[in-house]
Amino acid sequence: MSRLFRVGLVLLILGSCGARDSSAPRNLDNACSILTERPHYSRAFRDAERNWGVETHVLMAMIYQESKFIADNRPPHVYALGVIPTGRQSSALGYSQALDGTWQEYQRDRGGRGSRRTDIRDAADFMGWYMTATVKETGVALNDTRNQYLAYHEGRTGFNRGSYRAKSWLMRISDEVAQRAVMYEAQLRNCRAHR
Numbered sequence: 001m002s003r004l005f006r007v008g009l010v011l012l013i014l015g016s017c018g019a020r021d022s023s024a025p026r027n028l029d030n031a032c033s034i035l036t037e038r039p040h041y042s043r044a045f046r047d048a049e050r051n052w053g054v055e056t057h058v059l060m061a062m063i064y065q066e067s068k069f070i071a072d073n074r075p076p077h078v079y080a081l082g083v084i085p086t087g088r089q090s091s092a093l094g095y096s097q098a099l100d101g102t103w104q105e106y107q108r109d110r111g112g113r114g115s116r117r118t119d120i121r122d123a124a125d126f127m128g129w130y131m132t133a134t135v136k137e138t139g140v141a142l143n144d145t146r147n148q149y150l151a152y153h154e155g156r157t158g159f160n161r162g163s164y165r166a167k168s169w170l171m172r173i174s175d176e177v178a179q180r181a182v183m184y185e186a187q188l189r190n191c192r193a194h195r
Contacts, residue, residue: 032191052128
């Protein structure tokens with residue numbers, strides 16, 4: 001085997017390993033399927049549950065809504081005059097769709113400078129950190145998926161002001177997130193990949 005061929009083969013293997021989370025898992029409606037396809041997710045969710053008390057099904061439902069489990073997910077571009085790209089709707093990035101400022105606060109407080117929004121372990125830890133602070137600032141229980149999602153989307157200050165009440169679309173989505181958490185919880189009860 002030529003040396004060039006071996007180097008190319010190694011690069012191909014390494015490249016396929018690194019890109020494995022750039023697309024969504026195949027079956028987003030089945031928590032067990034997601035964890036079987038991506039076993040490192042299960043470890044990340046267990047760590048977040050151990051560190052913060054946030055249950056896996058709650059994290060999974062919120063990540064589904066935020067990014068559909070796509071590691072490098074970003075909001076769409078905004079266009080001036082319908083054709084000239086002027087940037088993105090926000091600085092949200094990754095599994096958790098954390099904004100730049102909130103992510104930097106997490107890095108200072110917990111994650112360290114090396115943490116990345118595109119890493120499932122860091123994103124799950126971030127969400128646990130954020131949701132725990134939500135409990136302290138708003139009184140919303142960790143397992144109250146609907147209200148945790150509203151506080152996550154609007155920010156804790158917006159949630160406390162009730163800004164979500166004027167957004168019927170967001171109220172509908174928060175109900176969907178809560179329903180997905182119930183569905184994921186039922187699926188995880190019989191999931192070997194989650195044990």
